[in-house]
Amino acid sequence: MAAKTSIAIIGAGVCGLACANLLRSEGYSPKIFEKSRGIGGRMATRRAKNGVAFDHGAQYVTARNPDFKALMAEAMQDGSAGYWYPSRIDPNTVMSQDWMVGLPGMSGLVKPLANGIDIRLHTEVTGVDRVSNSWCIRTQMNPNGDIFDRLVVTAPAPQARALLASEPSIGRVLDRVSIEPCLALMVAFDDPLNVKIDAQRWDSGDLAWVARNSSKPERDGSADCWVVHASPSWSEKYLELDRDEIAQKLLSLFKSTLGIDLPSMSHMSGHKWRYALTTSPLGKPFLESEDKSLFVGGDWCMGARVEYAFESGQAIASAVTDSFRN
Numbered sequence: 001m002a003a004k005t006s007i008a009i010i011g012a013g014v015c016g017l018a019c020a021n022l023l024r025s026e027g028y029s030p031k032i033f034e035k036s037r038g039i040g041g042r043m044a045t046r047r048a049k050n051g052v053a054f055d056h057g058a059q060y061v062t063a064r065n066p067d068f069k070a071l072m073a074e075a076m077q078d079g080s081a082g083y084w085y086p087s088r089i090d091p092n093t094v095m096s097q098d099w100m101v102g103l104p105g106m107s108g109l110v111k112p113l114a115n116g117i118d119i120r121l122h123t124e125v126t127g128v129d130r131v132s133n134s135w136c137i138r139t140q141m142n143p144n145g146d147i148f149d150r151l152v153v154t155a156p157a158p159q160a161r162a163l164l165a166s167e168p169s170i171g172r173v174l175d176r177v178s179i180e181p182c183l184a185l186m187v188a189f190d191d192p193l194n195v196k197i198d199a200q201r202w203d204s205g206d207l208a209w210v211a212r213n214s215s216k217p218e219r220d221g222s223a224d225c226w227v228v229h230a231s232p233s234w235s236e237k238y239l240e241l242d243r244d245e246i247a248q249k250l251l252s253l254f255k256s257t258l259g260i261d262l263p264s265m266s267h268m269s270g271h272k273w274r275y276a277l278t279t280s281p282l283g284k285p286f287l288e289s290e291d292k293s294l295f296v297g298g299d300w301c302m303g304a305r306v307e308y309a310f311e312s313g314q315a316i317a318s319a320v321t322d323s324f325r326n
């Protein structure tokens with residue numbers, strides 16, 4: 001049965017990979033379409049031309065779910081995950097001792113999930129069409145598309161909504177989810193910044209988070225690399241600026257917040273996460289069409305955490321498997 005079925009998954013973030021991995025363990029051979037050049041989605045690391053690197057999306061993960069804990073243990077065993085112990089300014093800030101990061105970049109955390117999976121990178125799905133109880137998946141390289149028995153969409157809710165315009169009942173539910181943007185600064189200094197912190201979070205104000213990327217394990221130590229995240233309200237306000245303007249503005253905020261002179265820089269760039277952090281999640285692990293040929297999920301189902309995206313992907317895999325049995 002499993003060998004004869006075809007399953008398309010849109011997105012090689014944590015959700016899509018967790019789904020594909022579990023389906024594979026059940027004997028299915030899902031195919032993932034991913035528009036970017038690597039796996040991991042918002043759990044991403046940007047490498048600049050001069051070699052410096054920044055984890056500009058998800059900063060670290062924690063693990064409570066037993067399956068996610070097992071994945072982290074496997075990644076640790078493989079050497080693609082490690083613990084991060086940043087020093088911080090405020091000892092009362094809740095910072096647990098179990099922050100894990102990917103090695104040498106964040107996607108290392110999900111590497112074990114990708115083993116043996118057919119992943120088409122650089123392949124944006126440009127359209128999906130229902131063909132009775134199956135799905136035609138179109139990409140730029142294949143505008144006529146291929147037919148699949150099941151379709152799993154793991155893009156952020158607004159992007160899933162756009163792809164699934166022909167499914168109004170799913171679209172109405174997706175409209176209820178809200179996701180806030182996050183503007184980011186990546187900056188590398190030639191000399192270490194004269195501050196005692198490696199990471200700091202704020203619940204109010206213009207900045208939400210700063211972290212010394214170079215304090216994470218197995219990062220290049222040739223420069224002092226920092227990632228700065230703006231608060232949701234600041235990000236919303238400046239979302240349409242270009243990336244250079246975003247970087248300049250965030251650098252000023254960073255400087256005034258730390259209250260120090262900044263040394264010379266070898267790299268500075270900005271990034272827009274238009275759909276970054278879910279504030280009103282769906283409240284259940286995934287959505288499915290009435291005929292159980294379409295499944296939609298991601299971190300926006302239960303909340304803005306890597307672990308929730310993993311749980312959504314696993315729940316979808318179980319539902320897809322059930323849909324073939326019933």
Ligand SMILES: Cc1cc2nc3c(=O)[nH]c(=O)nc-3n(C[C@H](O)[C@H](O)[C@H](O)COP(=O)(O)OP(=O)(O)OC[C@H]3O[C@@H](n4cnc5c(N)ncnc54)[C@H](O)[C@@H]3O)c2cc1C
Binds near residue numbers: 011012275277298299
């Ligand atoms: C700035 C920031 C900081 C964060 N910090 C943390 C943190 O510290 N800890 C934590 O646990 N979580 C954090 N998160 C949240 C975490 O990154 C997400 O919860 C998680 O990565 C979401 O995984 P996902 O698979 O649901 O979605 P994504 O990672 O967004 O994956 C979806 C994938 O679908 C692909 N895609 C979309 N449309 C198409 C298409 N048409 N065709 C092909 N591919 C497509 C995308 O390229 C992407 O790779 C942070 C997020 C951001 C943005």
